[in-house]
Amino acid sequence: NAGVMQNPRHLVRRRGQEARLRCSPMKGHSHVYWYRQLPEEGLKFMVYLQKENIIDESGMPKERFSAEFPKEGPSILRIQQVVRGDSAAYFCASSPGQGRKETQYFGPGTRLLVL
Amino acid sequence: EDKVVQSPLSLVVHEGDTVTLNCSYEVTNFRSLLWYKQEKKAPTFLFMLTSSGIEKKSGRLSSILDKKELFSILNITATQTGDSAIYLCAPNRDDKIIFGKGTRLHILP
Numbered sequence: 702n703a704g705v706m707q708n709p710r711h712l713v714r715r716r717g718q719e720a721r722l723r724c725s726p727m728k729g730h731s732h733v734y735w736y737r738q739l740p741e742e743g744l745k746f747m748v749y750l751q752k753e754n755i756i757d758e759s760g761m762p763k764e765r766f767s768a769e770f771p772k773e774g775p776s777i778l779r780i781q782q783v784v785r786g787d788s789a790a791y792f793c794a795s796s797p798g799q800g801r802k803e804t805q806y807f808g809p810g811t812r813l814l815v816l
Numbered sequence: 817e818d819k820v821v822q823s824p825l826s827l828v829v830h831e832g833d834t835v836t837l838n839c840s841y842e843v844t845n846f847r848s849l850l851w852y853k854q855e856k857k858a859p860t861f862l863f864m865l866t867s868s869g870i871e872k873k874s875g876r877l878s879s880i881l882d883k884k885e886l887f888s889i890l891n892i893t894a895t896q897t898g899d900s901a902i903y904l905c906a907p908n909r910d911d912k913i914i915f916g917k918g919t920r921l922h923i924l925p
Contacts, residue, residue: 805850
């Protein structure tokens with residue numbers, strides 16, 4: 702039973718480019734969460750999605766960041782026109798449906814470096 | 817504003833010692849509290865606590881929640897070098913988890 706999968710594991714972009722981070726939840730999980738971890742800081746919630754729906758995006762920066770979780774395929778976190786401050790580890794987590802939503806299982810993360 | 821404070825921020829002990837990690841929180845619409853262990857990669861789930869006063873145990877790790885005092889502790893007995901990691905306390909509110917900055921634990925052989 703594969704866990705949460707994220708790719709790429711490492712991503713290098715130059716300022717102004719776009720970054721696309723992918724997350725495939727665990728089998729049977731329909732809830733996906735994205736978190737950002739800046740160096741030496743804790744994990745910060747960004748967005749919570751279910752299939753085809755954004756449930757809570759209160760942690761997403763207002764500009765340049767977007768997320769989706771289509772009916773088919775992985776969840777995508779997209780960062781347009783990246784800046785150096787976007788360099789961080791981005792973790793995706795998934796949880797089952799009703800009754801056990803609180804227990805989130807994390808992917809290995811994507812480490813984004815903006816040059 | 818939601819707040820999670822973990823202490824100590826870092827801790828260095830010798831193998832075999834017992835450690836207690838602390839977490840205090842102020843979170844609206846609190847539902848449960850989770851503990852995670854983060855080594856070099858993704859956080860791994862340790863415990864979920866929903867009720868006060870009920871200790872959860874897993875091997876050498878145990879944790880307890882006090883919902884009145886808004887506090888939780890994580891105990892690790894007979895520590896091993898493999899316990900070296902960042903331990904994250906994470907209150908859960910309305911399906912959004914708020915993470916503390918973590919306690920960085922280092923076990924010396």
